[in-house]
Amino acid sequence: MDGFAVLRQIRxxxxxxxxxxxxxxxxxxxxxxxxxxxxxxxxxxxxxxELLARVRAVLRRRNLEVxxxxxxGPLSLGRDTRDVxxxxxxxxxxxxxxxxxxxxxxxxxxxxxxxxxxxxVWDYDFIGETNVVEVHVSALCHKLGQYRDxxxxxxGAGHTLRG
Numbered sequence: 823m824d825g826f827a828v829l830r831q832i833r834x835x836x837x838x839x840x841x842x843x844x845x846x847x848x849x850x851x852x853x854x855x856x857x858x859x860x861x862x863x864x865x866x867x868x869x870x871x872e873l874l875a876r877v878r879a880v881l882r883r884r885n886l887e888v889x890x891x892x893x894x895g896p897l898s899l900g901r902d903t904r905d906v907x908x909x910x911x912x913x914x915x916x917x918x919x920x921x922x923x924x925x926x927x928x929x930x931x932x933x934x935x936x937x938x939x940x941x942x943v944w945d946y947d948f949i950g951e952t953n954v955v956e957v958h959v960s961a962l963c964h965k966l967g968q969y970r971d972x973x974x975x976x977x978g979a980g981h982t983l984r985g
Contacts, residue, residue, distance in 0.1 A: 826858055
């Protein structure tokens with residue numbers, strides 16, 4: 823049996839998290855694996871560090887409770903409605919700014935590295951400028967106005983949401 827057949831058999835009996843590790847790296851193969859029920863798909867060769875990060879991400883997603891709203895200090899974020907209010911007044915965010923703020927709000931007071939933010943807010947296959955996180959953090963801080971200090975940059979370490 824190939825990996826696709828194994829995954830089909832597993833999905834008939836279980837919803838256990840599954841990460842496919844395979845030499846089949848074409849886009850059609852990746853799509854097929856994900857459509858068959860894989861939680862992630864990692865073609866060879868890969869770095870073990872990346873595999874561990876992907877396994878952690880799958881496990882986090884599996885344990886994630888669906889919470890319709892998140893609050894932190896004067897900020898309130900509606901996950902279902904994608905609305906953000908600051909001291910009760912709506913603020914307009916781009917989709918990426920919303921995702922970044924949501925990620926920071928789900929991990930308050932944790933210092934999150936650029937790599938972690940890229941992996942979780944953008945995605946693993948993101949190709950672009952290395953300062954894209956800083957650009958979006960800056961834009962988000964600007965929109966927070968007098969509350970811009972809620973998001974802090976820890977030099978050499980990352981970004982954090984602190985009150």
